[in-house]
Amino acid sequence: MRNLFKIAVRNLIRYKRRTLLTASLITIGVVFVLVFVSITGSFKAMIIGQVTDSMLGHLQIHRKGYVAAIDNLPLNLNMKTNAYAKIATVLSATPAVEAFSPRLKFGGMFSNFVETTNIRLNGVYPDQEFPTVPLLASRIAEGKKTLGRGEIMIPTLLAKGLKVKLGDTVVIVATNVDGSVNGKQFIVSGILESATGPGGRDGYIHIEDAAEVLRMPEAEVSEVAVRLKDFSRLSAAVKQLEGKVAGEVNKEGRPMLEVHSWEQLSPFFNIARMIDVMTFFIKIMLIAIVLISIMNVMIMAVYERIREIGTIAAIGTLPGKIRSMFIIEGFCLGVVGAIIGDLIGIAVVIIINLIGIRFDFGQQQGLLLKATLQPLDVLTVSIIVIVVAVAASLQPAVKASKMEPIEALRHV
Amino acid sequence: MVLIKAQKITKDYQTEDVVVHALQDVDFEIEPASFVSFVGPSGSGKTTILNLIGCLDKPSAGNLRIADTDVIGLERKESAAFRGKHLGFIFQDFNLIPVLTVYENIEYPLIMVQNIAPQERKERISRLLAAVDMTDQGQKYPHQISGGQKQRVAIARALVTNPALVLADEPTANLDSQTAYAVIGLMKKMRDDFGTTFIFSTHDTKIVGEAEVIFRLEDGRLTAKETKEGTKP
Ligand SMILES: Nc1ncnc2c1ncn2[C@@H]1O[C@H](COP(=O)(O)OP(=O)(O)O)[C@@H](O)[C@H]1O
Ligand SMILES: [Mg+2]
Numbered sequence: 097m098r099n100l101f102k103i104a105v106r107n108l109i110r111y112k113r114r115t116l117l118t119a120s121l122i123t124i125g126v127v128f129v130l131v132f133v134s135i136t137g138s139f140k141a142m143i144i145g146q147v148t149d150s151m152l153g154h155l156q157i158h159r160k161g162y163v164a165a166i167d168n169l170p171l172n173l174n175m176k177t178n179a180y181a182k183i184a185t186v187l188s189a190t191p192a193v194e195a196f197s198p199r200l201k202f203g204g205m206f207s208n209f210v211e212t213t214n215i216r217l218n219g220v221y222p223d224q225e226f227p228t229v230p231l232l233a234s235r236i237a238e239g240k241k242t243l244g245r246g247e248i249m250i251p252t253l254l255a256k257g258l259k260v261k262l263g264d265t266v267v268i269v270a271t272n273v274d275g276s277v278n279g280k281q282f283i284v285s286g287i288l289e290s291a292t293g294p295g296g297r298d299g300y301i302h303i304e305d306a307a308e309v310l311r312m313p314e315a316e317v318s319e320v321a322v323r324l325k326d327f328s329r330l331s332a333a334v335k336q337l338e339g340k341v342a343g344e345v346n347k348e349g350r351p352m353l354e355v356h357s358w359e360q361l362s363p364f365f366n367i368a369r370m371i372d373v374m375t376f377f378i379k380i381m382l383i384a385i386v387l388i389s390i391m392n393v394m395i396m397a398v399y400e401r402i403r404e405i406g407t408i409a410a411i412g413t414l415p416g417k418i419r420s421m422f423i424i425e426g427f428c429l430g431v432v433g434a435i436i437g438d439l440i441g442i443a444v445v446i447i448i449n450l451i452g453i454r455f456d457f458g459q460q461q462g463l464l465l466k467a468t469l470q471p472l473d474v475l476t477v478s479i480i481v482i483v484v485a486v487a488a489s490l491q492p493a494v495k496a497s498k499m500e501p502i503e504a505l506r507h508v
Numbered sequence: 509m510v511l512i513k514a515q516k517i518t519k520d521y522q523t524e525d526v527v528v529h530a531l532q533d534v535d536f537e538i539e540p541a542s543f544v545s546f547v548g549p550s551g552s553g554k555t556t557i558l559n560l561i562g563c564l565d566k567p568s569a570g571n572l573r574i575a576d577t578d579v580i581g582l583e584r585k586e587s588a589a590f591r592g593k594h595l596g597f598i599f600q601d602f603n604l605i606p607v608l609t610v611y612e613n614i615e616y617p618l619i620m621v622q623n624i625a626p627q628e629r630k631e632r633i634s635r636l637l638a639a640v641d642m643t644d645q646g647q648k649y650p651h652q653i654s655g656g657q658k659q660r661v662a663i664a665r666a667l668v669t670n671p672a673l674v675l676a677d678e679p680t681a682n683l684d685s686q687t688a689y690a691v692i693g694l695m696k697k698m699r700d701d702f703g704t705t706f707i708f709s710t711h712d713t714k715i716v717g718e719a720e721v722i723f724r725l726e727d728g729r730l731t732a733k734e735t736k737e738g739t740k741p
Contacts, residue, residue: 414592
């Protein structure tokens with residue numbers, strides 16, 4: 097085996113220029129894929145992080161039908177207090193859940209005593225909401241990073257539009273589920289930068305204040321946002337929770353609750369999917385590059401060495417060994433291309449991070465792209481290259497092993 | 509005991525429109541440790557007969573036994589194994605492996621064809637390097653040595669597996685006459701030292717004189733067998 101490698105490597109060195117050319121082609125391909133995967137992957141992870149951590153949470157639980165009607169924030173599709181209590185028990189007992197936050201959502205009028213406009217509001221328990229969507233605190237551009245009774249956090253656009261400042265008194269007026277109207281005064285305690293995605297321009301008040309405005313004896317819950325300990329296990333967690341809440345049925349025996357991951361709640365998921373599709377096609381291109389270049393080189397190698405093949409076959413080298421000799425040559429070429437490509441790719445990613453690329457995503461501006469390269473990605477790309485290199489050498493190698501020694505020896 | 513027994517060997521080549529009778533009814537026997545030459549003009553069938561003895565090709569008809577084996581019945585892989593075990597080859601163009609050093613070329617069959625332990629490999633190679641007078645050239649590559657030296661390395665490579673028989677198709681055709689004599693002389697010395705049978709072909713009537721048994725070929729027929737003692741019909 098060592099000898100097969102020795103002969104393969106020496107043959108690669110023998111045709112220096114050709115080997116170098118092919119290896120660089122593979123290298124360029126690998127670098128390109130790694131950098132692309134790194135940037136798009138980091139971009140995706142970052143945007144998903146923005147979407148989930150500033151508003152959405154990793155997943156949400158609603159009463160069935162609420163999500164379909166979410167634009168109207170219907171009050172008649174809330175969960176009653178005891179229904180929510182059951183969910184809270186389930187969530188507290190689920191180890192995968194890091195934090196969860198019940199929200200009472202409603203639409204109302206916002207007035208600064210001079211002008212009035214629409215507002216969408218989330219009534220929340222601050223000590224549950226902030227851990228569930230950790231970026232919420234960083235969205236507070238002005239004001240304190242907490243929320244007390246009688247206080248309201250409003251989106252910056254609203255503050256600007258109605259010239260409302262921190263500490264101002266405002267009035268929230270809302271129609272409750274019976275159709276009667278109620279109002280309550282709030283002190284502006286925070287001004288929120290907008291976030292992209294659903295709920296990115298909502299205001300926040302304490303859930304008990306919300307219940308008071310809506311004249312609910314006890315706070316009902318429109319949605320429960322959930323944060324997981326391990327985001328990568330999202331779909332498993334969704335399944336698990338679906339199973340656990342499936343027991344809640346209505347009078348007709350139909351399940352009462354729905355679990356949605358962020359993917360079903362945010363349009364950004366489609367962009368994330370498109371990034372995945374693009375990555376897939378870039379990988380296919382890499383495979384094509386490796387396949388064509390290695391096959392080309394190996395066909396040439398076999399053709400040039402027909403007499404050598406005849407010689408070693410004549411003196412008794414078994415066909416299997418001859419085949420291995422050429423496959424190993426392709427394998428080595430793939431390994432060299434992959435390793436150099438990995439090194440350069442990693443270097444490029446480091447340089448990108450040193451330069452620091454900033455970009456805007458919707459309302460969030462000047463986000464710093466932190467390109468990261470997952471070891472698994474590097475490994476996958478390397479393995480793809482090496483496997484394809486071996487596959488590309490297969491046909492030429494088999495051809496070499498099937499040559500008749502006398503014909504090969506006669507070849508000029 | 510005979511090493512090679514050929515009976516009524518015929519070889520036809522089917523070309524586009526004609527059948528070439530490369531060998532017709534060839535009968536011969538070769539004893540172990542003999543020094544044999546097939547001689548004849550170009551196209552007389554020398555390469556064809558050496559390819560058959562070398563188990564690189566199959567006759568169209570006839571029987572051929574080498575070292576008590578019916579080599580005609582061997583499968584492709586069995587032929588390769590038989591060649592690797594019993595035969596050595598020396599080629600007109602030397603055919604050393606260009607990416608391997610002189611030492612590694614001689615070592616090649618011991619690793620890639622047979623499976624000889626490192627210590628014994630070393631011993632055999634040094635003995636053969638000394639025998640072909642190339643001891644101090646072991647680390648050179650084929651392109652760094654002369655034609656005569658290449659053929660000496662090829663002789664060492666052919667002998668390193670201790671074959672019963674070494675076949676050499678026109679081994680001196682690419683050498684000047686002085687080197688040619690030296691190479692044939694070396695082959696004979698090897699026969700003396702190792703007891704290996706050598707069969708070489710040549711169209712050079714002077715070189716033929718070095719052989720102890722000479723088979724004359726003409727148009728695919730064996731026309732005469734000469735031994736050192738005299739000519740047999
Ligand atoms: N592969 C082949 N196809 C057709 N004819 C061949 C082939 N090999 C050899 N011959 C013919 O067989 C005859 C003997 O050839 P060969 O054994 O090569 O002669 P020598 O080696 O004595 O010059 C020649 O007429 C040659 O043209
Ligand atoms: Mg010939």
